[in-house]
Amino acid sequence: MSIEYKINHPITADQFISLLADSTLGERRPIQDRDCMMGMISNSNLTVSAWDSEKLVGISRCMTDFHYACYLSDLAVSEKYQKLGIGKRLQILTQDQLGPRCKLILIAAPAANSYYEQIGFSNNPRCWVLERDASIHS
Template sequence: MTIMLKENKQIDQKDLAALYEDVEWYAYTKDLEKLEQALSNSLYVLSAWDANRLVGLIRIVGDGLTIIYIQDILVLNSYQNQGIATRLMDQVLEEFKEVRQKVLLTEEAPNVRHFYEKNGFNSCDKGSLVAFAKMD
Protein backbone atom coordinates (compact mmCIF):
# COMPACT_ATOMS: atom_id res chain seq x y z
CA MET A 1 0.00 0.00 0.00
CA THR A 2 1.39 3.36 -1.03
CA ILE A 3 -0.23 6.39 0.57
CA MET A 4 0.23 9.60 -1.39
CA LEU A 5 0.00 13.00 0.30
CA LYS A 6 -1.50 15.88 -1.67
CA GLU A 7 -1.80 19.57 -0.92
CA ASN A 8 -5.31 20.35 -2.07
CA LYS A 9 -8.29 22.29 -0.81
CA GLN A 10 -10.73 21.05 -3.44
CA ILE A 11 -11.93 17.58 -2.39
CA ASP A 12 -15.14 15.99 -3.62
CA GLN A 13 -18.04 16.09 -1.15
CA LYS A 14 -18.58 12.33 -1.26
CA ASP A 15 -14.93 11.73 -0.34
CA LEU A 16 -15.14 14.20 2.53
CA ALA A 17 -18.41 12.69 3.74
CA ALA A 18 -16.96 9.17 3.72
CA LEU A 19 -13.91 10.25 5.75
CA TYR A 20 -15.67 12.46 8.30
CA GLU A 21 -18.54 9.99 8.80
CA ASP A 22 -16.14 7.07 9.24
CA VAL A 23 -14.56 8.82 12.24
CA GLU A 24 -18.02 9.93 13.43
CA TRP A 25 -17.46 13.66 13.03
CA TYR A 26 -21.11 14.11 12.12
CA ALA A 27 -21.21 17.81 13.01
CA TYR A 28 -19.16 18.40 9.85
CA THR A 29 -21.29 16.24 7.56
CA LYS A 30 -24.58 17.94 8.41
CA ASP A 31 -23.68 20.60 5.84
CA LEU A 32 -21.20 19.32 3.27
CA GLU A 33 -21.20 22.58 1.34
CA LYS A 34 -20.05 24.37 4.49
CA LEU A 35 -17.34 21.74 4.99
CA GLU A 36 -16.15 22.25 1.40
CA GLN A 37 -16.09 26.00 1.97
CA ALA A 38 -14.19 25.54 5.25
CA LEU A 39 -11.49 23.60 3.40
CA SER A 40 -11.37 26.21 0.67
CA ASN A 41 -10.95 29.00 3.25
CA SER A 42 -8.27 27.13 5.20
CA LEU A 43 -4.64 28.21 5.19
CA TYR A 44 -3.45 24.72 4.25
CA VAL A 45 -5.03 21.34 3.60
CA LEU A 46 -3.04 18.15 3.21
CA SER A 47 -4.83 14.93 2.31
CA ALA A 48 -3.74 11.28 2.26
CA TRP A 49 -4.84 9.01 -0.58
CA ASP A 50 -4.72 5.27 -1.19
CA ALA A 51 -5.12 5.30 -4.98
CA ASN A 52 -8.39 7.26 -5.43
CA ARG A 53 -9.61 6.79 -1.85
CA LEU A 54 -9.32 9.65 0.64
CA VAL A 55 -7.94 8.04 3.80
CA GLY A 56 -6.77 11.02 5.84
CA LEU A 57 -6.68 14.78 6.08
CA ILE A 58 -5.16 17.59 8.12
CA ARG A 59 -6.52 21.13 7.91
CA ILE A 60 -4.75 24.26 9.13
CA VAL A 61 -6.16 27.72 9.80
CA GLY A 62 -4.31 30.83 10.95
CA ASP A 63 -2.04 33.47 9.49
CA GLY A 64 0.83 31.09 8.75
CA LEU A 65 3.36 33.58 10.13
CA THR A 66 2.82 33.83 13.86
CA ILE A 67 0.21 31.14 14.52
CA ILE A 68 -1.33 28.07 12.98
CA TYR A 69 -4.26 26.19 14.37
CA ILE A 70 -4.63 22.52 13.54
CA GLN A 71 -8.36 22.41 13.01
CA ASP A 72 -8.78 18.83 11.78
CA ILE A 73 -6.62 15.75 11.62
CA LEU A 74 -8.38 12.50 10.84
CA VAL A 75 -7.71 9.11 9.29
CA LEU A 76 -10.16 6.40 8.28
CA ASN A 77 -10.54 3.86 11.08
CA SER A 78 -9.28 1.01 8.90
CA TYR A 79 -6.10 2.99 8.11
CA GLN A 80 -5.29 4.14 11.65
CA ASN A 81 -2.10 3.09 13.44
CA GLN A 82 -0.19 2.92 10.14
CA GLY A 83 1.68 6.23 10.53
CA ILE A 84 -0.58 8.26 8.24
CA ALA A 85 -1.53 10.87 10.86
CA THR A 86 2.14 11.18 11.81
CA ARG A 87 3.12 11.76 8.17
CA LEU A 88 0.42 14.42 7.85
CA MET A 89 1.55 16.09 11.08
CA ASP A 90 5.25 15.89 10.13
CA GLN A 91 4.61 17.62 6.81
CA VAL A 92 2.59 20.38 8.45
CA LEU A 93 5.23 20.95 11.12
CA GLU A 94 7.91 21.14 8.42
CA GLU A 95 5.81 23.45 6.25
CA PHE A 96 5.24 25.82 9.18
CA LYS A 97 8.50 25.30 11.10
CA GLU A 98 9.10 29.06 11.34
CA VAL A 99 5.72 29.67 13.03
CA ARG A 100 6.10 30.02 16.80
CA GLN A 101 2.58 29.11 17.93
CA LYS A 102 1.10 25.80 16.81
CA VAL A 103 -2.21 25.21 18.53
CA LEU A 104 -4.95 22.60 18.55
CA LEU A 105 -7.98 21.76 20.62
CA THR A 106 -9.22 18.19 20.89
CA GLU A 107 -11.18 15.84 23.12
CA GLU A 108 -9.33 14.06 25.90
CA ALA A 109 -8.49 10.41 25.33
CA PRO A 110 -5.32 8.46 26.20
CA ASN A 111 -4.42 7.66 22.58
CA VAL A 112 -5.09 11.27 21.53
CA ARG A 113 -2.86 12.67 24.27
CA HIS A 114 -0.10 10.20 23.36
CA PHE A 115 -0.25 11.12 19.65
CA TYR A 116 0.10 14.86 20.22
CA GLU A 117 2.74 14.54 22.92
CA LYS A 118 4.89 12.28 20.72
CA ASN A 119 4.62 14.99 18.03
CA GLY A 120 6.02 17.64 20.38
CA PHE A 121 2.81 19.24 21.66
CA ASN A 122 2.32 20.02 25.36
CA SER A 123 -1.04 19.86 27.05
CA CYS A 124 -2.09 23.17 28.60
CA ASP A 125 -2.96 21.30 31.80
CA LYS A 126 0.81 20.88 32.23
CA GLY A 127 3.15 23.85 32.48
CA SER A 128 2.48 27.55 32.39
CA LEU A 129 -0.03 27.84 29.55
CA VAL A 130 -3.75 28.21 29.91
CA ALA A 131 -6.32 27.50 27.21
CA PHE A 132 -9.87 28.75 26.86
CA ALA A 133 -12.56 27.76 24.38
CA LYS A 134 -16.15 28.77 23.79
CA MET A 135 -18.07 26.08 21.97
CA ASP A 136 -21.54 26.93 20.65
Template sequence: MEYKVDDRGLDAAIFLPFVNRIWPGEYDRDRTQSALSKTMNITAYDGERLVGCLRILSDGCYFGTITELLVLPAYQKRGIGSRLLQLARENAPTMLYFGAQPGLEAFYEKNGCQRSLQSYVIEPEGRD
Protein backbone atom coordinates in the same frame (compact mmCIF):
# COMPACT_ATOMS: atom_id res chain seq x y z
CA MET B 1 0.16 6.20 0.39
CA GLU B 2 0.13 9.56 -1.37
CA TYR B 3 0.26 12.72 0.72
CA LYS B 4 -0.76 16.13 -0.59
CA VAL B 5 0.12 19.40 1.11
CA ASP B 6 -2.36 22.24 0.54
CA ASP B 7 -4.70 19.91 -1.34
CA ARG B 8 -6.76 22.46 -3.30
CA GLY B 9 -8.61 19.61 -5.01
CA LEU B 10 -10.23 18.44 -1.78
CA ASP B 11 -13.94 18.70 -2.44
CA ALA B 12 -16.87 18.40 -0.04
CA ALA B 13 -18.17 15.49 -2.16
CA ILE B 14 -15.02 13.54 -1.21
CA PHE B 15 -14.59 14.95 2.30
CA LEU B 16 -18.13 14.41 3.64
CA PRO B 17 -18.30 10.61 3.16
CA PHE B 18 -14.81 10.43 4.71
CA VAL B 19 -15.65 12.55 7.76
CA ASN B 20 -18.96 10.74 8.31
CA ARG B 21 -17.04 7.49 8.82
CA ILE B 22 -15.27 9.16 11.77
CA TRP B 23 -17.67 11.86 13.06
CA PRO B 24 -21.15 11.01 11.77
CA GLY B 25 -23.35 14.07 11.37
CA GLU B 26 -25.58 16.14 9.14
CA TYR B 27 -23.04 18.38 7.42
CA ASP B 28 -24.11 20.96 4.86
CA ARG B 29 -22.25 20.45 1.59
CA ASP B 30 -21.95 24.15 0.66
CA ARG B 31 -20.78 25.18 4.14
CA THR B 32 -18.30 22.31 4.16
CA GLN B 33 -16.93 23.38 0.78
CA SER B 34 -16.59 26.94 2.05
CA ALA B 35 -14.73 25.70 5.15
CA LEU B 36 -12.37 23.56 3.06
CA SER B 37 -11.53 26.56 0.87
CA LYS B 38 -10.38 28.53 3.94
CA THR B 39 -7.96 25.96 5.33
CA MET B 40 -4.68 24.36 4.30
CA ASN B 41 -5.69 20.74 3.77
CA ILE B 42 -3.00 18.10 4.13
CA THR B 43 -4.38 14.82 2.89
CA ALA B 44 -3.49 11.13 2.65
CA TYR B 45 -4.85 8.98 -0.17
CA ASP B 46 -4.72 5.23 -0.67
CA GLY B 47 -5.14 5.24 -4.44
CA GLU B 48 -8.20 7.41 -5.04
CA ARG B 49 -9.56 6.94 -1.50
CA LEU B 50 -9.18 9.74 1.05
CA VAL B 51 -7.97 8.04 4.25
CA GLY B 52 -6.53 10.93 6.28
CA CYS B 53 -6.81 14.69 6.54
CA LEU B 54 -5.33 17.44 8.69
CA ARG B 55 -6.74 20.95 8.28
CA ILE B 56 -4.92 24.15 9.31
CA LEU B 57 -6.55 27.55 9.76
CA SER B 58 -4.02 30.38 10.02
CA ASP B 59 -3.70 34.15 9.78
CA GLY B 60 -0.35 33.51 8.06
CA CYS B 61 1.63 35.64 10.51
CA TYR B 62 1.03 34.93 14.17
CA PHE B 63 -1.52 32.22 14.80
CA GLY B 64 -2.55 28.90 13.37
CA THR B 65 -4.70 26.07 14.60
CA ILE B 66 -5.24 22.50 13.55
CA THR B 67 -9.00 22.32 13.15
CA GLU B 68 -8.95 18.53 12.90
CA LEU B 69 -6.76 15.54 12.30
CA LEU B 70 -8.77 12.60 11.01
CA VAL B 71 -7.74 9.12 9.85
CA LEU B 72 -10.20 6.42 8.85
CA PRO B 73 -10.42 3.79 11.61
CA ALA B 74 -9.22 0.98 9.31
CA TYR B 75 -6.07 3.03 8.54
CA GLN B 76 -5.18 4.07 12.09
CA LYS B 77 -1.99 2.83 13.73
CA ARG B 78 -0.15 2.86 10.38
CA GLY B 79 1.74 6.15 10.84
CA ILE B 80 -0.64 8.23 8.71
CA GLY B 81 -1.60 10.64 11.50
CA SER B 82 2.07 11.01 12.47
CA ARG B 83 3.01 11.79 8.86
CA LEU B 84 0.20 14.34 8.57
CA LEU B 85 1.49 16.07 11.73
CA GLN B 86 5.03 16.06 10.35
CA LEU B 87 3.84 17.65 7.10
CA ALA B 88 1.92 20.25 9.11
CA ARG B 89 5.05 21.09 11.11
CA GLU B 90 7.09 21.41 7.90
CA ASN B 91 4.54 23.50 5.96
CA ALA B 92 2.52 25.60 8.42
CA PRO B 93 3.21 29.34 8.16
CA THR B 94 2.93 29.82 11.95
CA MET B 95 3.09 28.04 15.27
CA LEU B 96 0.08 25.74 15.60
CA TYR B 97 -2.27 25.48 18.57
CA PHE B 98 -4.95 22.82 18.88
CA GLY B 99 -7.05 20.86 21.31
CA ALA B 100 -6.75 17.11 21.71
CA GLN B 101 -9.60 14.78 22.45
CA PRO B 102 -9.19 13.10 25.84
CA GLY B 103 -7.18 9.91 25.51
CA LEU B 104 -5.14 11.06 22.52
CA GLU B 105 -2.55 13.08 24.45
CA ALA B 106 0.07 10.32 24.21
CA PHE B 107 -0.22 10.27 20.40
CA TYR B 108 0.50 13.99 20.16
CA GLU B 109 3.31 13.89 22.72
CA LYS B 110 4.90 10.92 20.87
CA ASN B 111 4.89 13.15 17.78
CA GLY B 112 6.78 16.00 19.45
CA CYS B 113 3.81 18.17 20.38
CA GLN B 114 4.04 20.01 23.69
CA ARG B 115 1.22 20.61 26.14
CA SER B 116 0.20 24.23 26.11
CA LEU B 117 -2.85 26.28 26.91
CA GLN B 118 -6.05 24.70 28.14
CA SER B 119 -8.82 25.22 25.59
CA TYR B 120 -12.25 26.76 26.06
CA VAL B 121 -15.27 27.06 23.79
CA ILE B 122 -17.61 29.99 23.15
CA GLU B 123 -20.78 29.00 21.33
CA PRO B 124 -22.33 31.71 19.13
CA GLU B 125 -25.70 32.93 20.34
CA GLY B 126 -28.78 32.13 18.30
CA ARG B 127 -27.07 29.72 15.92
CA ASP B 128 -28.66 26.37 15.09
Protein backbone atom coordinates in the same frame (compact mmCIF):
# COMPACT_ATOMS: atom_id res chain seq x y z
CA MET C 1 -0.40 0.00 -0.03
CA SER C 2 1.24 3.23 -1.11
CA ILE C 3 -0.01 6.43 0.51
CA GLU C 4 0.51 9.66 -1.44
CA TYR C 5 0.57 12.99 0.41
CA LYS C 6 -0.59 16.21 -1.24
CA ILE C 7 -0.42 19.86 -0.19
CA ASN C 8 -3.53 22.00 -0.86
CA HIS C 9 -4.91 19.42 -3.29
CA PRO C 10 -8.61 20.01 -4.13
CA ILE C 11 -10.93 18.03 -1.87
CA THR C 12 -14.67 17.85 -2.41
CA ALA C 13 -17.17 18.21 0.41
CA ASP C 14 -18.24 14.60 -0.22
CA GLN C 15 -14.66 13.31 0.10
CA PHE C 16 -14.20 15.30 3.31
CA ILE C 17 -17.51 14.09 4.77
CA SER C 18 -16.71 10.48 3.87
CA LEU C 19 -13.30 10.67 5.55
CA LEU C 20 -14.70 12.19 8.73
CA ALA C 21 -17.47 9.57 8.82
CA ASP C 22 -14.79 6.86 8.49
CA SER C 23 -12.78 8.36 11.35
CA THR C 24 -13.68 9.08 14.95
CA LEU C 25 -13.90 12.79 14.08
CA GLY C 26 -17.24 12.32 12.32
CA GLU C 27 -18.93 12.07 15.74
CA ARG C 28 -17.87 15.63 16.59
CA ARG C 29 -18.33 17.40 13.26
CA PRO C 30 -21.58 18.49 11.57
CA ILE C 31 -21.25 15.95 8.75
CA GLN C 32 -25.01 16.10 8.02
CA ASP C 33 -24.69 19.83 7.20
CA ARG C 34 -23.16 19.71 3.71
CA ASP C 35 -23.00 23.51 3.36
CA CYS C 36 -21.04 23.78 6.60
CA MET C 37 -18.69 20.98 5.55
CA MET C 38 -18.15 22.60 2.14
CA GLY C 39 -17.33 25.88 3.88
CA MET C 40 -14.94 24.14 6.26
CA ILE C 41 -12.90 22.55 3.48
CA SER C 42 -13.04 25.40 0.96
CA ASN C 43 -12.05 28.11 3.45
CA SER C 44 -9.07 26.31 4.93
CA ASN C 45 -5.83 27.90 3.82
CA LEU C 46 -3.60 24.87 4.41
CA THR C 47 -4.54 21.26 3.84
CA VAL C 48 -2.27 18.26 3.76
CA SER C 49 -4.05 15.16 2.55
CA ALA C 50 -3.25 11.45 2.39
CA TRP C 51 -4.52 9.39 -0.52
CA ASP C 52 -4.71 5.67 -1.25
CA SER C 53 -5.08 5.90 -5.01
CA GLU C 54 -8.17 8.13 -5.47
CA LYS C 55 -9.49 7.64 -1.92
CA LEU C 56 -8.92 10.37 0.68
CA VAL C 57 -7.72 8.51 3.80
CA GLY C 58 -6.30 11.31 5.94
CA ILE C 59 -6.25 15.09 6.32
CA SER C 60 -4.64 17.87 8.25
CA ARG C 61 -6.93 20.89 7.79
CA CYS C 62 -5.64 24.25 9.03
CA MET C 63 -6.09 27.99 9.26
CA THR C 64 -2.75 29.77 9.52
CA ASP C 65 -0.72 32.94 9.01
CA PHE C 66 2.28 30.64 8.27
CA HIS C 67 4.57 32.64 10.58
CA TYR C 68 3.28 32.66 14.16
CA ALA C 69 0.21 30.43 14.58
CA CYS C 70 -1.37 27.53 12.76
CA TYR C 71 -4.68 26.24 14.08
CA LEU C 72 -4.97 22.57 13.17
CA SER C 73 -8.76 22.33 12.91
CA ASP C 74 -8.92 18.67 11.90
CA LEU C 75 -6.42 15.84 11.94
CA ALA C 76 -8.33 12.80 10.74
CA VAL C 77 -7.34 9.38 9.45
CA SER C 78 -9.81 6.75 8.29
CA GLU C 79 -10.07 4.03 10.97
CA LYS C 80 -8.98 1.39 8.45
CA TYR C 81 -5.72 3.33 7.93
CA GLN C 82 -4.95 4.24 11.55
CA LYS C 83 -1.78 3.03 13.28
CA LEU C 84 0.22 3.24 10.03
CA GLY C 85 1.93 6.55 10.84
CA ILE C 86 -0.32 8.60 8.55
CA GLY C 87 -1.41 11.06 11.26
CA LYS C 88 2.17 11.72 12.34
CA ARG C 89 3.26 12.17 8.71
CA LEU C 90 0.39 14.61 8.10
CA GLN C 91 1.52 16.62 11.14
CA ILE C 92 5.16 16.67 9.98
CA LEU C 93 4.21 17.72 6.45
CA THR C 94 1.96 20.43 7.89
CA GLN C 95 4.86 21.79 9.95
CA ASP C 96 7.08 21.70 6.85
CA GLN C 97 4.75 24.28 5.26
CA LEU C 98 5.13 26.70 8.18
CA GLY C 99 7.78 29.21 9.17
CA PRO C 100 10.35 28.23 11.83
CA ARG C 101 8.58 30.16 14.62
CA CYS C 102 5.05 29.03 13.78
CA LYS C 103 3.27 27.06 16.50
CA LEU C 104 0.87 24.24 15.63
CA ILE C 105 -2.20 24.58 17.87
CA LEU C 106 -5.19 22.23 18.22
CA ILE C 107 -8.06 21.29 20.49
CA ALA C 108 -8.05 17.55 21.09
CA ALA C 109 -10.93 15.29 21.93
CA PRO C 110 -10.34 13.73 25.36
CA ALA C 111 -9.80 10.29 23.83
CA ALA C 112 -7.03 11.69 21.59
CA ASN C 113 -4.97 13.34 24.33
CA SER C 114 -2.52 10.47 24.66
CA TYR C 115 -2.05 10.34 20.86
CA TYR C 116 -1.02 13.98 20.59
CA GLU C 117 1.41 13.66 23.49
CA GLN C 118 2.92 10.60 21.79
CA ILE C 119 3.63 12.55 18.57
CA GLY C 120 5.31 15.48 20.33
CA PHE C 121 2.57 17.96 21.29
CA SER C 122 2.60 19.49 24.77
CA ASN C 123 -0.59 20.19 26.70
CA ASN C 124 -1.57 23.82 27.25
CA PRO C 125 -4.48 24.45 29.65
CA ARG C 126 -5.06 28.04 28.44
CA CYS C 127 -7.52 27.34 25.65
CA TRP C 128 -10.93 29.02 25.75
CA VAL C 129 -13.91 28.37 23.51
CA LEU C 130 -16.94 30.62 23.01
CA GLU C 131 -19.86 28.68 21.54
CA ARG C 132 -22.46 30.63 19.57
CA ASP C 133 -26.01 30.41 20.80
CA ALA C 134 -27.75 29.61 17.52
CA SER C 135 -31.14 30.73 18.84
CA ILE C 136 -29.84 34.29 19.36
CA HIS C 137 -28.41 34.57 15.83
CA SER C 138 -31.27 32.94 13.90
